[in-house]
Amino acid sequence: xxxxxxxxxxxxxxxxxxxxxxxxxxxxxxxxxxxxxxxxxxxxxxxxxxxxxxxxxxxxxxxxxxxxxxxxxxxxxxxxxxxxxxxxxxxxxxxxxxxxxxxxxxxxxxxxxxxxxxxxxxxxxxxxxxxxxxxxxxxxxxxxxxxxxxxxxxxxxxxxxxxxxxxxxxxxxxxxxxxxxxxxxxxxxxxxxxxxxxxxxxxxxxxxxxxxxxxxxxxxxxxxxxxxxxxxxxxxxxxxxxxxxxxxxxxxxxxxxxxxxxxxxxxxxxxxxxxxxxxxxxxxxxxxxxxxxxxxxxxxxxxxxxxxxxxxxxxxxxxxxxxxx
Amino acid sequence: xxxxxxxxxxxxxxxxxxxxxxxxxxxxxxxxxxxxxxxxxxxxxxxxxxxxxxxxxxxxxxxxxxxxxxxxxxxxxxxxxxxxxxxxxxxxxxxxxxxxxxxxxxxxxxxxxxxxxxxxxxxxxxxxxxxxxxxxxxxxxxxxxxxxxxxxxxxxxxxxxxxxxxxxxxxxxxxxxxxxxxxxxxxxxxxxxxxxxxxxxxxxxxxxxxxxxxxxxxxxxxxxxxxxxxxxxxxxxxxxxxxxxxxxxxxxxxxxxxxxxxxxxxxxxxxxxxxxxxxxxxxxxxxxxxxxxxxxxxxxxxxxxxxxxxxxxxxxxxxxxxx
Ligand SMILES: Cc1ncc(C[n+]2csc(CCOP(=O)(O)OP(=O)(O)O)c2C)c(N)n1
Numbered sequence: 258x259x260x261x262x263x264x265x266x267x268x269x270x271x272x273x274x275x276x277x278x279x280x281x282x283x284x285x286x287x288x289x290x291x292x293x294x295x296x297x298x299x300x301x302x303x304x305x306x307x308x309x310x311x312x313x314x315x316x317x318x319x320x321x322x323x324x325x326x327x328x329x330x331x332x333x334x335x336x337x338x339x340x341x342x343x344x345x346x347x348x349x350x351x352x353x354x355x356x357x358x359x360x361x362x363x364x365x366x367x368x369x370x371x372x373x374x375x376x377x378x379x380x381x382x383x384x385x386x387x388x389x390x391x392x393x394x395x396x397x398x399x400x401x402x403x404x405x406x407x408x409x410x411x412x413x414x415x416x417x418x419x420x421x422x423x424x425x426x427x428x429x430x431x432x433x434x435x436x437x438x439x440x441x442x443x444x445x446x447x448x449x450x451x452x453x454x455x456x457x458x459x460x461x462x463x464x465x466x467x468x469x470x471x472x473x474x475x476x477x478x479x480x481x482x483x484x485x486x487x488x489x490x491x492x493x494x495x496x497x498x499x500x501x502x503x504x505x506x507x508x509x510x511x512x513x514x515x516x517x518x519x520x521x522x523x524x525x526x527x528x529x530x531x532x533x534x535x536x537x538x539x540x541x542x543x544x545x546x547x548x549x550x551x552x553x554x555x556x557x558x559x560x561x562x563x564x565x566x567x568x569x570x571x572x573x574x575x576x577x578x579x580x581x582x
Numbered sequence: 583x584x585x586x587x588x589x590x591x592x593x594x595x596x597x598x599x600x601x602x603x604x605x606x607x608x609x610x611x612x613x614x615x616x617x618x619x620x621x622x623x624x625x626x627x628x629x630x631x632x633x634x635x636x637x638x639x640x641x642x643x644x645x646x647x648x649x650x651x652x653x654x655x656x657x658x659x660x661x662x663x664x665x666x667x668x669x670x671x672x673x674x675x676x677x678x679x680x681x682x683x684x685x686x687x688x689x690x691x692x693x694x695x696x697x698x699x700x701x702x703x704x705x706x707x708x709x710x711x712x713x714x715x716x717x718x719x720x721x722x723x724x725x726x727x728x729x730x731x732x733x734x735x736x737x738x739x740x741x742x743x744x745x746x747x748x749x750x751x752x753x754x755x756x757x758x759x760x761x762x763x764x765x766x767x768x769x770x771x772x773x774x775x776x777x778x779x780x781x782x783x784x785x786x787x788x789x790x791x792x793x794x795x796x797x798x799x800x801x802x803x804x805x806x807x808x809x810x811x812x813x814x815x816x817x818x819x820x821x822x823x824x825x826x827x828x829x830x831x832x833x834x835x836x837x838x839x840x841x842x843x844x845x846x847x848x849x850x851x852x853x854x855x856x857x858x859x860x861x862x863x864x865x866x867x868x869x870x871x872x873x874x875x876x877x878x879x880x881x882x883x884x885x886x887x888x889x890x891x892x893x894x895x896x897x898x899x900x901x902x903x904x905x
Contacts, residue, residue, distance in 0.1 A: 288758030288829060311728030311764040312695045312756055340694065343730075378616035378666070380677045382693040550895050554616060554677030555666035558891050 258437040260430040263405035264294045264370075267412035268332060272302050275330060278416060281308035282317055282334030291336055292372060292431045318344035318369060322352050322421075325367045330416060338373030338387045338425070345390070352421040353396030367421040368412070374464055374515050375552055375563050376428040384552035384559075386463075386516035391423040392492040392525065399493040400445055401425040403466045405435040407490055411445035425492075427464040448496040449488045450503065456482035456582065457573075458503040460526060461513040462489040469513050471566035472573070479570070480577045492522060500526075501534060508539040509582070511573055515563050518546035540580035545572050583789055588851045590633065591788045593865055595625040595844045598648030600873045601657055605647065605664055605678075608877065609823050614664045617693075618678045619645040623786075623818040626843035627751050628652050630791025631719065635747065635799055638709065638716030639687040641702035643723065644679035645751075645817075646690045653688050655681065661876040667883035674886045675894065695756075696722060696729035699748075703735045706744035706808075717745025717802040719795075725756025727770050736810070740777035743807035747798045748774060750812045751785060757821040758829045774810035785813025786841040 258266075272278045280295055286309035289296040299307040310317050314335055321331035335341045341348070348369065355363040375384045392399045398420055402408035408426070415422040451466065452473065457480075461469045466488045473484050485503050489495065504510050510530055512523040527542045547563045602620045609618050621628060625648055632640070632652035642649055647664075651657055655671060663670030664678050671681050680691040689705075692698035702720035709717055726732055727750060739746045752770050754761055762768045771780040779801065783794045791813055798809040816838035820827035851857040 283756070284758050287763075291757060309759050309763055311759075312725045313728050313730060315730055343694075378677060380616060380675075380679055380693065382679070383617070548891060550891055553675040553886075553891065554672075554680070555674040555886050556615065557885055557888070558675065561888055561891050 258405045258435060260405050260408055260433050260435055261292055261294050263409040263435070263437060264412055264426070265296060265298070267409045267416070268295065269298060269301070271413055271416040272298065272306060275417075277328060278330045278332065279306045279308060279324065280332040280334065281310050281321060283310055283312055283336055285309060285334050290334065292428070294431070295334070314340050314343035315347055318347040318352065321367050321369070322347060322355075322365055325365045326363065330366050332368045332370060332416060335369060335371040337383055337428070338371045339382055339385050341369070341371050341387065344369075348391070348397070348421070348423070349394050353394050356420070357396060364419045365421045366417075366419045368415045368424055369422070370412075370424045370426060372426040372428045372431070374427045374429065375559060378554050378556055378559060380554040381551035386514070386547070388425055388492055389516055389520060389522040389525070392522055396421065397493060398422045398491075399425065400491050401462045401489065403427070403430065403463050403488055403490070405437045406440065407445070407449070409437070410440055410443040411490070414443065414445045425463065429464055446491040446494055446496060448490050448499040450485065450499065451488050452484065452486040454483035454485035454507065456484065456507055457509045457511065457577070458485045458487060458500070458507045459511045459513060460487050460489060460500065462492065463515065465513045465515050465564060468564060468566045468569060472569040475570040476573050479574045480582045482577070482582055489526070495526065495529070497529065497533065500530065504530065504534050505537050508537060509580070510538065511543040511545065511576070513545045513564055513569055515547055517549050518544060519549050521546050543573065543576045545569055583851070583854065583856055585856050588847065588857050589861060589865075591629055591792070592844070592847055592851070592857075592862065593869070594629040594633070594652050595788060595847070596865065597657065597869050597872065598625045598628060598651055599844060600869050601647060601651060601660070601876070604873045604877060605661070606819070606823070608664070613881065614678070615666075616677050616679075617644070617822045618664070619822050620817070620819040621645055621648040623838065623842070624648075624751055624753060624815045626788035626791050627721075627749070627785045627813045627815055630788040631721065631749055631795045634792045634795035635719045638714070638745075639689065639705050639718045641698045641705065641718065641720045642690045642692070643695065643698060643721065643726065644691050644693045645723070646681055647678070649721065650681045650683070650688060650690055653686050655683055655686060655688065657872060657876040658879040661880040662883050665880040665883065666885075667880055668886040668890070669879070669883040673890065673894075675890070696726040696731040698722070699726070699731050699735040702746060703739050703744060706739060706746035707742065710742070710744055715745070715803045715805070717747065717799075719747045719749060721749045721751065723756060724750060724752040724754060724761045724770055725759070726750075727773055728765055736774050736777045736808070739808040743805070745802040745805070746808040747795065747802065748808060748810045749795070750810070751815050752812050753815050753817045755817075755821070755830065757825065769812070771810055771812040778808045778810050780810035780812070782812045782814065785815030786838065786843045786846065788843055788847055
């Protein structure tokens with residue numbers, strides 16, 4: 258199943274199951290979504306539930322919050338995470354805080370979907386990874402879907418949760434053909450052990466999962482070790498239990514993310530690991546992240562600005578050799 | 583209409599169109615990537631406005647190749663930017679959506695819809711404070727007039743009587759969303775008319791665009807405040823290369839193609855006997871050569887050096903702050 262089809266199916270089933278589920282955003286209706294995630298839904302559910310909005314991100318999210326207060330279950334689509342900055346006030350000052358400020362009297366069953374990351378030469382204003390901004394806000398749940406199975410189950414879950422969820426997707430994943438599994442009792446807050454191993458834990462999420470998996474055979478061969486790979490899935494809350502079980506076994510941890518290194522989401526994860534698991538570690542943790550520069554247009558520079566399978570393998574090899582592997 | 587002006591209009595519009603057609607081809611060959619927003623059909627807006635607004639500062643959105651060329655940017659450095667080469671106007675770091683040249687007072691290619699409008703407003707404030715009369719020109723699409731930044735900008739510009747021309751290219755569609763679906767009316771000058779003089783013009787007619795912008799410029803120069811122009815126009819291509827534009831009808835397309843700005847100018851100039859027919863053929867040949875040179879220049883230019891990745895994040899003097 259294509260990744261975007263998994264998302265489409267989740268929305269479709271949620272809309273079929275519950276009349277209060279609506280989707281709104283730029284081009285989501287008649288056009289079918291700029292990444293075709295909402296394809297077919299307009300014909301099926303009509304303009305009242307599949308809502309084409311003006312280019313006004315603050316209002317897309319703000320209206321969605323109001324719809325939620327009014328009794329609907331809105332899914333707001335933001336075309337690219339960069340544009341979500343225009344909606345940041347509504348997300349951070351309103352969606353995330355109403356429940357707390359009202360002493361628990363308000364619930365905001367809102368899902369805000371947005372794709373991000375570096376695609377192909379879209380330049381600095383269309384290439385960011387802002388998960389760290391949202392994952393730092395109490396009151397928000399932040400999920401990052403790297404594969405069709407998780408995308409489908411977690412999105413359905415998010416839609417029916419009563420808290421505001423930031424649901425992160427990656428632009429390069431939409432057309433990817435992926436395995437798909439129906440799951441009973443799915444827990445979207447659980448990290449996935451993608452590959453088991455004994456000597457090193459690599460933590461990652463979103464598209465970097467695939468770059469890491471591509472690098473793993475080289476790493477295993479060159480260092481003569483076995484590597485465990487964990488996809489975090491849920492960035493807030495973070496599944497420290499799965500992380501901790503793995504690190505207690507492997508004693509070493511590397512985090513790979515596409516975001517800029519300074520203040521990237523990985524900084525938080527590694528800080529928590531250092532706080533909670535310091536004495537389990539046999540080596541200082543390694544962070545592999547994007548460079549601290551806006552993303553350039555030129556393809557060579559663009560690839561130089563983010564981790565790639567080759568760079569991941571080379572950096573881990575060097576780090577491993579320097580730290581007793 | 584006079585001969586020299588018609589010739590300039592024709593040359594620039596045709597140069598723009600051929601540039602776009604060539605860019606489209608180079609995109610298909612894989613020499614250009616990312617988002618490529620073509621201006622084909624809308625050349626009268628870019629050329630007429632830049633010919634009239636020849637002095638002050640220009641702020642634009644991402645559909646800006648022809649605007650940049652009409653402003654005086656060399657097609658070579660524009661093409662090289664599209665190719666992502668070191669010789670590109672933004673050193674290959676910006677690409678199609680980001681063509682900046684302060685020496686031409688061209689602050690171009692903002693890829694956040696309406697993001698440049700408050701910035702244009704601020705620049706107009708600076709120019710007013712400095713006693714500069716030429717003012718600022720901001721160009722944007724119909725979709726941008728639904729953004730908060732648009733309403734905030736017309737309000738501030740009007741409140742402070744800033745020298746700013748708001749130029750809206752109403753091509754009816756924001757990607758696949760028709761303006762009438764998400765706005766209470768399709769004639770967008772209505773949004774500004776309580777704030778400033780606001781008029782709707784034929785954006786498929788380069789002379790009309792030129793005339794309207796000239797009038798607006800005079801208004802600015804007299805210190806009367808901002809001015810809003812809505813130019814009705816049409817893009818023949820999809821929103822960008824990844825969009826086939828299928829949401830529009832053939833009939834609608836045909837209506838606008840029959841009003842094609844380049845053909846129209848040529849037809850009228852010949853009918854009125856202002857320009858001899860041979861001029862057009864000669865110009866077309868010259869343009870063909872110019873476009874070939876631009877592609878050759880772009881293709882043969884070097885890639886940026888790898889260490890360019892870290893350059894231009896800060897001014898040199900500041901770099902020690904972060905290292
Ligand atoms: C804030 C923001 N939201 C969404 C987008 C995605 N987007 C890019 S262009 C566009 C349509 C803009 O249409 P319009 O303003 O009419 O200009 P045109 O492309 O027709 O010239 C959209 C929605 C964006 N770039 N920025």
